[in-house]
Amino acid sequence: MKAIQIMGDKDAPNIRLSDTLPKPDPKEREILIKVFAAGITADEVTWPELYTTSNRVPGHDISGIVEALGPEYSGSLSVGDGVFAMLRANTSQGGQAEYAIALPDEVALKPTSLSHGEAAALPIxxxxxxxxxxxxxxxxxxxxxxxxxxxxxxxxxxxxxxxxxxxxxxxxxxxxxxxxxxxxxxxxxxxxxxxxxxxxxxxxxxxxxxxxxxxxxxxxxxxxxxxxxxxxxxxxxxxxxxxxxxxxxxxxxxxxxxxxFILTPSSESLEAVGALLDKGSVKPLEVKIFPVESALEAWTYAGQRGRQGKAVIKFPRQLIS
Known part of the structure; x- marks a missing residue:
């Protein structure tokens, strides 16, 4: 699968696009999400947790659909549901990949009024x-x-x-x-x-x-x-x-x-804010969408002060609607 990887260390991070990482499989209560869009938090290249993961895939804000559910999953989500999620900082693989694993308390149904690009900019x-x-x-x-x-x-x-x-x-x-x-x-x-x-x-x-x-x-x-x-x-x-x-x-x-404080994932809170977004009580962020092939450009943009819109990466063969 295609994925962004951060190589080097936090003093000299090297952002690159890979297409050799294997598609993960959901285990136990895990949820496999086909990622349509992933938000960029530019400061993540300074977070120590990223450099302890095996594949160095960044990204914690994602939107997409449920691809598969682990054998012990007992929640309300079904395959094909549109969802958005905030993955933990110490996750084994981040969300800037075509597929990502999430835990039940990290995921909620995507607000129907938002595109996947808009939803991917919001969780954190x-x-x-x-x-x-x-x-x-x-x-x-x-x-x-x-x-x-x-x-x-x-x-x-x-x-x-x-x-x-x-x-x-x-x-x-x-x-x-x-x-x-x-x-x-x-x-x-x-x-x-x-x-x-x-x-x-x-x-x-x-x-x-x-x-x-x-x-x-x-x-x-x-x-x-x-x-x-x-x-x-x-x-x-x-x-x-x-x-x-x-x-x-x-x-x-x-x-x-x-x-x-450091943010704690919460599917209940995601559901609550999702309802506010659908009601129009809270407006989404402006976003600037980059195809995954322009990941380096997207990360450069995300690190700029005064930018107009949050940087979001979209993945191939998926439409931001």
Whole structure:
């Protein structure tokens, strides 16, 4: 089967297209998916898990159809169902291949209103936003929030879910060219992240959702209320992630809750966000589709700042409809 492989190491990754990998077979409760489209997360070339897999196939966001089911599978999916999935970071093979293996808690029926290309761009961004808002921040209706990196894939989902589902007052940080779009999607206020004093224009937010890290995260502490929460998924993570110490800002903000997390797959959450997408409550991301033969170009595009649309690879003999 055709597949993308990352050779070398994370200091000098080499992306290549292969057509020699064998088609996997589903075992036990596994689901074999014929991949129609696979999203690219450019930062994945820095993730250590990729370099411990036997075939170095990247990709965790996919959309396609169920090709076969393992002998012990007992769920509700059937062969031929259209599905989308978020594969775990430590999966034995990633999703940028004509066929991929998934576990039951990684897969849900594809939203019928979306093309496979659109669906393949969504699992990580929309599930990250969902987990940040409902599991970690436990955001309440009508809350006041700040989203950094609001025009990125995760940021766009955070803005929409917080504003449309919870009626939150959302302030987004983004480049000026993205301000109008963010307001269309539900942001109450959008500020230029390059402004020297944006943190002075925001105060008393219940939650900060940070996707940027570094100096932006440091400045965001000045916007949160006394007993608010800061949730970050920044890559690279802050120095205090994984229990490595505490934020220095606690000296001035001792009651603020601070969380860094790595996303956990959830078929239930995928089903929930799929329903929102079909209802139109949340809009999908813009995508830029590349045929698998242009995989190198797709990965280059995915790593660019200010790109218009998330990079998605489509595989041969499959139509993105």
């Amino acid at each position: 961004p929309i599930l990250t936003a969902w987990e940040a808002i409902f599991t970690h921040a436990k955001l309440q209706k009508g809350a006041k929030v700040l989203v950094t990196g609001a025009s990125g894939a995760v940021g766009l989902m955070l803005v929409q879910i917080a504003s449309h589902l919870l009626g939150a007052e959302v302030t987004g940080l983004a480049s000026p060219q993205n301000h109008a779009r963010l307001k269309e999607l539900g942001a109450s206020q959008v500020l230029d992240y390059q402004s020297s004093n944006w943190e002075q224009m925001i105060d008393n937010v219940d939650a900060v959702f940070d996707t940027v890290g570094g100096a932006v995260l440091d400045r965001a502490w000045e916007t949160v209320k006394k007993d608010g929460v800061i949730v970050t998924v920044a890559d690279p993570p802050p120095p205090w992630a994984f229990g490595e110490g505490q934020p220095s800002q606690l000296q001035d903000h001792p009651y603020v809750k601070w969380i860094y």
